[in-house]
Amino acid sequence: MLICKVLKPLVSTNRIADFQHKHLQVVLDGSTQKVAVDAVGAIPGDWVICVGSSAAREAAGSKSYPSDLTIVGIIDHWDPDAAKEMAAGNPTANPAKPSGGAG
Amino acid sequence: MLICKVLKPLVSTNRIADFQHKHLQVVLDGSTQKVAVDAVGAIPGDWVICVGSSAAREAAGSKSYPSDLTIVGIIDHWDPDAAKEMAAGNPTANPAKPSGGAG
């Protein structure tokens, strides 16, 4: 899943019927803007988890919903600067407190 | 979903039968040209929403239609320059007027 920032709602009046009236959000994936179906009620500025591939359809509500990117969760706390430090391999950026394994 | 600009129709006389006579459009995804099946009747210059992955098939009309990129909506208003400003993190580029949440 992708970690994206919600930028703003997107209005598309002329759309296929299968899209129904679900909310669409412009999200920022790195430096690329994409459109995601919003399944959680996110607002601009939220950091969210976006699921793609065929899973985006089920996440949007039904197997036949034609989405390839769906917002499935709002991240509680996300610090993009600390994240960049960790990605660069700086071990002191975040002590990574594991919460107990996946068992 | 991707935010693309419609460039021009594409003519392909020698194509597989499953493609039928649906309109194909050359669209610009960033700086890459791709081909999308047009499900909404877009015209060159339109900014559109393109859906990929397995959802592109259903969006094109049926589960067995062999598309991996389908135009599913025309964006009402899209300002590519303001979008670039927002992507760069400039908060004044667009005040991001949310239209009421996803409820």
Next chain:
Amino acid sequence: MLICKVLKPLVSTNRIADFQHKHLQVVLDGSTQKVAVDAVGAIPGDWVICVGSSAAREAAGSKSYPSDLTIVGIIDHWDPDAAKEMAAGNPTANPAKPSGGAG
């Protein structure tokens, strides 16, 4: 779908049985070489439309054919230089003659 150029046939004697004897072509996607199943009889030098994702399987002939990239059409006329001009936003490169909408 991708706009690719056919480079040459690919020979792979040791392949899984599900691949059968269908023709494989090396195609150029931008500057990356990929392998596509040929469903239309393209020849080296042709500019073609390649479909990916799960649609590539059906396009190759059956739902269980294990392709993720299938040549589904030969483009009648493609000028890669004019295409680059259009991608760069040069409006005079190609006047984009629409052929009547998607109705």
Next chain:
Amino acid sequence: MLICKVLKPLVSTNRIADFQHKHLQVVLDGSTQKVAVDAVGAIPGDWVICVGSSAAREAAGSKSYPSDLTIVGIIDHWDPDAAKEMAAGNPTANPAKPSGGAG
């Protein structure tokens, strides 16, 4: 599948019901951070195999689970520096001891 490094667990209280209570991990794919569903109980620092596409759903436990990236295995030994050497074409980086073919 991707070779990723586990960075830290991700907390998302407001998430779609289909996500259940499965553990989510922030993983590093090259220099990009992504979110994966953890099916093996990995801990920060582990090098893991992540599966994407539609296979991520089944790997997460059921065909209808909405994941597009699932941790499916922990790599026994992974030396990222030796890996870079091999990727650069240095034949002495790792003698590549094959373990007997796929039969």
Next chain:
Amino acid sequence: MLICKVLKPLVSTNRIADFQHKHLQVVLDGSTQKVAVDAVGAIPGDWVICVGSSAAREAAGSKSYPSDLTIVGIIDHWDPDAAKEMAAGNPTANPAKPSGGAG
């Protein structure tokens, strides 16, 4: 499908049960290392065809096998330097001997 070079087998003792005991190979896709399920018995140094997307599952042996990258064929002859020349548009690099169309 991707054209990859096999680097070495990958050992992952702690893996999900669905992965069974199939051989995993580290392959080089351009300059990125990925993991592929080996369905043909390739050895390090082989140039192979890797299939992704949902087709990787069927290629690995069954619809429910959780692979997103499967080695489906060994390329008989592959010259990476000539390939680079062709990708750069050098027509003399390889005369591209077509083997008779897709009929």
